[in-house]
Each structure stands twice: as structure tokens, then as C-alpha cells.
Amino acid sequence: MTLSVAVSGASGYAGGEILRLLAAHPDVEVRTVTAHSSAGQPLVAHQPHLRSLAHLELQATTPEVLAGHDVVFLALPHGQSAQYTDALADTPLVIDAGADHRLTSPDDWAAFYGGEHPEPWAYGVPELSVDGVKQREHLRGATRIAAPGCNASTVALSLAPGVAAGVIDAGDIVSVLAVGPSGAGKAAKTNLLASEILGTANPYAVGGTHRHIPEIRQALAAAGAPADGIRISFTPVLVPMARGILATSTAPIQGDATDAEIRAAWETAYADEPFVELLPAGVFPRTADVLGANIASLGLAIDRAANRVIVVAAVDNLVKGTAGAAVQSMNIALGLAETTALPVNGVAP
């Protein structure tokens, strides 16, 4: 049976990447694409690379247009999703790429977003350890899924195995992350002009204000860290590459684990994962090698002099960081093969 799909925010970066992946999915047909200011225009006017979907026209994003599909993807600016979710009560599966349904704590929501706390949905990072099982077990049969924040899932995947195994101390995490401007969406913003970002690296949200911090804390608490004992210093840096994230995350070694035991925590966690790779000792990932791929590529080092574990992670923010996670979660929720339509090869150089 072919599943009918609607994608909102289809003129944007996340919506466009969801469409690129779904266009190669044998079990779905993209019937409807919606946008806001671009409604009424051909999809390819905004996504000229999506040639196989050239027959689609962007419609207005309304509950009526989105209703009646088997699966609806919401790829809207933060705060816009919740207004549609009530109207989609009869839709078997809704997947939100935005932040609206990610946080379980009303206090975190109030502190970092404000306003009414929308209902939390199943978190779309299948590889994370949650209450002793992989999150994919919580995604099977799910009807409402919150795809992750790209920075948050990159850091969470970097550190969760060490937390779950008790070999790192979540009370002193430091993470510095380089990210390209597509992470901020396609809408015109002065700070994202080429003249503002080419040839320079720009830190932002310095000092614990980035909205992905509570999402990282939530994932690490689920992996087994004491919720009131997680401290994260997180600093993102905007760098001039269209897509990609390179996160360097460090935490103190806990206990008297040997180097082999520490490394085994990550090896064991990801041994059977098709979309998370642990590179050999001494090898570290580059963003160039994950572009277009649904892959989180990790390199791990143990710095005994600093008494810290260092994990360097490369992720394509639009694939494993958003659209790939969303499609992977859809596959799991619907009982399809998890890897369907998800590329593991990137595009290089």
C-alpha cells in the first residue's frame, strides 16, 4: 500500500530535505506540499533540485489542506506547529521538525521558549538509550513524533553512551559546535548575509542561552544521568559552510575505567546502528564526509592528562539532524524497514 504524505514548510530547508528523501521512498507518495508566503507557486520555483516533484504546487498551510493524508510532516518555524495538531487528530502519523513537541519539562519550556507548553511527543532519535532500551522501541507504533534539534541530537549522540555506561561525569560537560547557516533556515536574516558570514566564524547564544541545551539535558537524563546533576556549557559557532555540524564535546572520566572500557561503551552502543558510526581510534570525522548522508560520524579520544573523554561528531544538520531523523522515525513508527530511503553515502568533495 502506498502511503499519502503531506509536507508543510515545503519551500524551506527542512521541508525541502524531507521531500528529497521521500522522493526516493518506495512506500510513500508526496501528494501535498504547503508553504506560507510562497503558496500558489510551483515547488521547483523554491526547490529547483527536486525535479521528480516538479508536478507539485505549493498550497497554503491550513488544517484542511493537511488533513486526509496518512502522514503529515510539519517543517514550520518554531511555534507554528501546535495550531495544526488538534486539527490533525485523525491523521495516523504526524512528525514535527520544529521544537514545539520536544521538551517534556514545562519548566524548561518556560525558561527557553515561553508560552503554553505543547504536549511532548516521542523523540525522533532512535539510537539514544532511554530507560535501558533504545529510543526506537518507543517509536514503534508512535503516532506523534518530534524530530530532534540538529545541534541537540549531535551532542546527545556524542555523549549518551558514556553516560549510560557510567564512564563519564555529566556534571561537567563542555561542548563547542560549528554549524553552517542552513541550520537557521532559509528566511532572509541580516546576520546570515554572505557578507556577514564568509571568511569569519561567529559565536552566538554564548553563555547558556541556546534553546537546544534543555533538549540535550533531557536526552542525557533519559540515558541515565541524574537529572539534577547535568551541567552543560554549550557554545555554537556559525561557520561559512552551507550545511554541516562539527561538535566537540568533552566530559570528565568517571570511576577507574580503562581506555578500552571507555571506548567499549561507544562501540557497544553503536555496533548495530546503521546510521551512527564510531571511527577507529585516532580518526576523527569531517563534515565533508557526512553531507547528504543520514549519518552521525563520531571520533573518540581519551585525554588522561586532562582526565576527559573527547567526542568529535560530524552530522549533516539537514539529514541526520532533521529530515533523515524524521524519515527514519517514520519508518520505525509504521513498521517499515528502518533504513528505507536513507542514504549512508555522502557527496564529496
Ligand SMILES: NC(=O)c1ccc[n+]([C@@H]2O[C@H](COP(=O)([O-])OP(=O)(O)OC[C@H]3O[C@@H](n4cnc5c(N)ncnc54)[C@H](OP(=O)(O)O)[C@@H]3O)[C@@H](O)[C@H]2O)c1
Ligand atoms: N534548518 C535546520 O537545519 C533544522 C534542523 C532541525 C530542525 N529544524 C526545524 O525545522 C523547522 C523549519 O526550519 P527551516 O530551517 O526549514 O526553516 P525555513 O527554511 O525558514 O522554512 C520555513 C518554512 O515554513 C514556512 N512558513 C513560514 N512562516 C509560516 C507560517 N506562519 N505558517 C506556515 N508556514 C510558514 C515557510 O514558507 P514560505 O517560504 O512560503 O514563507 C517555509 O516553507 C523549524 O522549526 C526548525 O527549528 C531545522
